[in-house]
Amino acid sequence: MKTLTANEVETLLNKGKELHIIDVRETDEVAEGKIPGAINIPLGLIEFRKQELDKSKEYIMVCRSGGRSSRAAQLLESHGFQVINMTGGMLSWEGQTE
Template sequence: MREMTVKEVETSLKEGKKLNIIDVREVDEVTAGKIPGAVNIPLRLVEFRIHELDKSKEYVMVCRSGGRSGRAKQFLESYGFKVINMAGGMLAWEGEVE
């Protein structure tokens, strides 16, 4: 499974790299804070919102600890998307939140 650490994601953002981050936590979890610029698509809705994604882009999947984002990654890869899982999830995130 292709992964990035929390630090790699944070460093990439600080360097100004454009990351397409999808937070698959539930809406009530995201209200506590999400990575700036991340799009919230709860895991249970990913299959219904797949048409919103672009196969030419690479996506970084985020959740609370890495489990749900790993499932979302596998699902999207099965449809031909390029996806990376952020290992450790928001529990390990020490960067800025919005």
């Protein structure tokens, strides 16, 4: 599984790169702040909402610390999606939030 650090993701965003970020935290966690543009799909719903995703795009998976996003990435990868896990999760994020 590919990984990126929070700093690497922030650098890509700052360079204007179009990223497809999925935040797998629960809704109440996301309400405290998420990476701008990230889509919230809680881990428990990934299996049921994967048909909303495009297999031609690469997705960066994010959670609080990197554990849940790793599980989500493994699940999506097993279904043929291109995924990257953001290690350290939002605990490591120093960029802007919305």
